[in-house]
Amino acid sequence: MSFKETPFYNYAGPDITLIVGDEQIPAHEYVLSAQSDFFKAALRSETKEAYQRRIKLPEIRPTVMVEVLNWLYRAPLTSPLDAGDTAFSDTSVNRMREILQAHDFLQIKGAGKDYCKFLEESLQKLGADPLDPKNDGLGAFTSFHRNYTSNIVTILNTLYKSGCSITKESMAKLVAALARDNKGPESRLSRFMEAAKKLPEPDGVYFRDISLALAGLQASK
Known part of the structure; x- marks a missing residue:
């Protein structure tokens, strides 16, 4: 298993190996240590792993680690969220949550902003059917499953806790829909x-933005 090729490969060959599940993934210390305090500490310690240049995770x-490496190497990312009728399904939300937790x-800091963009894109597309006579520009959410509502609550809280937030316009559109x-x-x-009341560790900024929306x-009624 490998992640997407980037210009870093043209500079030097891999000098460390990541052991992830049954996979052995070659990588570059100068890429990982510069952006991850975990890898910086692991590779500069006096452990057997550091000496052998093999880090077990x-x-x-493996699939989640590949997504993390894509971000570290600045390779093009794809949204982990499903689209259309399966938007915010259990599978897609768990996939995004796993990536953020990794x-x-x-x-590693900064990834939350990129995944926030994916979330906003999904919110903008969700149920926005221009042929629906009830669509008033806010999105009719015709393809939005009620069972996925708690998934939106969870992934929003996870993203906010990572340090990012969605725009006021996106939050207002979500609440209106x-x-x-x-x-x-x-x-x-x-x-x-x-679902918001049951969050084990709710983010304060997240609750503030929902309340304002x-x-x-x-006030608009």
Whole structure:
């Protein structure tokens, strides 16, 4: 398994090996140590791994590590989120969360902003069907599964905790779309708020932005 080729390969050959699951992935110390405090400490320690230039990462799955390396090497990234009718499915949200957790474990800063962009893109596309007569420009969310509501709550909180945030416009659009069918405990907005209350470690800025968007929605009525 390998990650996407970048100009770094033209400068020097790999000088370390990452052991991830059953995979052995060659990499460059000058790329990893410059951006990861974890790798910097591991490769400068007096351990057997540092001496042999082989770093074991049992906590991370190979496919996730490849995504992390793509980011470290500045290779083109693709969104881990599904599109269309499967947007914010359990699989796609877990994939993004794993990638962000790997960045956090390896003490790599800055990736959250790129994944925030992927999230905003998905929010903009979700259910925005121009042929839907009920579409008022906010997005009808016709393909938005109610069962995925808690997934949006979770991934938003994870991204905010990584240090990024989505724009006020995107948050307002999300809240307006959630409120479109706000009738009863099974409505999207009710599910959203209930899932937010159950977050084990809620981010304060995240809650502030949601609250401001809800207040703006109420004021517009």
